[in-house]
Amino acid sequence: MANASFPAIHRVVTGHDAHGKAIVSSDGPLPKVVELSAIPGTLFHEVWSTTGSPAPIDNGPDPTLGELTLAPARQGTRFRFVDIPPDTPEFLAHGAKKVGAAFAQTGDAHASTVKADSPHPLMHRTQSVDYGVVIEGEVTLVLDDSEVQLAAGSVVVQRGTNHAWANRSGRPCRMLFVLIGGVWDPAIAKEILE
DSSP: OOOTTSOOOEEEEEEEOTTSOEEEEEEEEOSOEEEOTTSTTOEEEEEEEESSSSOOOSOOOOGGGSOOOSSOOTTOEEEEEEEEOOOOHHHHHHGGGTHHHHHHHTTOGGGBOOOTTOSSTTOBOOSEEEEEEEEESEEEEEOSSOEEEEETTOEEEEESOOBEEEOOSSSOEEEEEEEEEOOOOHHHHHHHHO
16 A cells, blocks of 8 residues: 555565575565554554564564554664645544544554644654654644644654644655654653653
């Protein structure tokens, strides 16, 4: 599955043969691309993930073939592209009713923080540090009390904060994300988890 607005992602995975020689383990399109059924046009392009640190350097199976999960493992990582469709008036008016299903499809229904007075229907939080890079298009980072306009080349370091990605540009946006499992600072955890 690909978004007609953007090229398909080409992935090369390396490994080692029985003699320790570097080899290409796989070369081709991503084996897992998931469209969120509750938010058509939102595509998760799963590139790779790890479940611990230090990450094992082995010839293990492709970790993207399991169930889709929004956040990384506690000491793990997730590397993905996300295609974000333009917000529609219908979604902004009624999207809060759909986000439960959308986050459930990502395996993290509890990540949604949307409330009646939330600034965007996709407000959410994960216990991770996320590097988000706008590859193509434009998007707005929405926080509890502020917004930042982003364009191709913009980078966001997301440190477990409540946020959403609002696409007000009228055309799709593609972002690259690297998510790193984290641990809440005790003072912050006390405030946000109560």
